[in-house]
Amino acid sequence: MKNLTRRDFLSSREDFERNFCILEEMLRHGRMSFSEETRKSVESLHRVRKLPNGRIDFHTVDELARLTANSTANFEGVNNED
Known part of the structure; x- marks a missing residue:
């Protein structure tokens, strides 16, 4: 298992939307x-x-949606490392 760095955690809107x-x-x-x-x-x-510009409206994202997206991205990352 790799050591997690600060970068491994969400640090920006870009990472959030990527997930x-x-x-x-x-x-x-x-x-x-x-x-x-x-x-x-x-x-x-x-x-x-x-939003009209295609970005995610953060006001509509609750904890469960955020956790689902983050978990999915983490599983996808694990699958791509093989």
């Missing part, structure tokens, strides 16, 4: 799905909106 883009792509291509037990995660993600 949501990874989640969106995985869902779009069928590489991720949700079970009935994760209904609250799906509802939370449905509430996330984008």
Whole structure:
């Protein structure tokens, strides 16, 4: 297991939005799905909106949506290291 550095944690809006883009792509291509037990995660993600300029509206992102996106990006990163 690698040692985590400060950079490994979210440090900017760019990283935050990148994680949501990874989640969106995985869902779009069928590489991720949700079970009935994760209904609250799906509802939370449905509430996330984008601004007219295409950026994510942070006011619509709750903790569950953020955790889902971050976890997905971390799993994707682990899979790409192999």
